[in-house]
Amino acid sequence: MDGGHTLERCYEVTEEVLRTLFNQLYSQRVMLEGMILKPNMVLPGLACPQQATVDEVADATVRCLLQAVPLPYRGSHSCRAAKPLNWPRPV
Numbered sequence: 001m002d003g004g005h006t007l008e009r010c011y012e013v014t015e016e017v018l019r020t021l022f023n024q025l026y027s028q029r030v031m032l033e034g035m036i037l038k039p040n041m042v043l044p045g046l047a048c049p050q051q052a053t054v055d056e057v058a059d060a061t062v063r064c065l066l067q068a069v070p071l072p073y074r075g076s077h078s079c080r081a082a083k084p085l086n087w088p089r090p091v
Contacts, residue, residue, distance in 0.1 A: 003045030
């Protein structure tokens with residue numbers, strides 16, 4: 001992901017976007033059980049001097065989803081492309 005943002009900033013923005021998304025879906029009476037969510041992973045930007053480990057990215061992504069995704073939806077599947085085997089990116 002382009003930019004110089006930190007892992008923490010990506011977490012904050014992702015959490016806010018997910019909360020806004022689910023608030024709007026709720027207000028429009030969308031049945032969450034029928035949707036597929038394709039969330040982003042919580043990552044620092046490529047230009048950020050402090051890159052995260054695979055474990056830090058996984059932990060931040062899971063924590064963010066648990067904080068922002070409503071309980072009824074948590075058991076559903078999400079589509080996510082696999083990262084290449086050489087990930088994380090070299091620093």
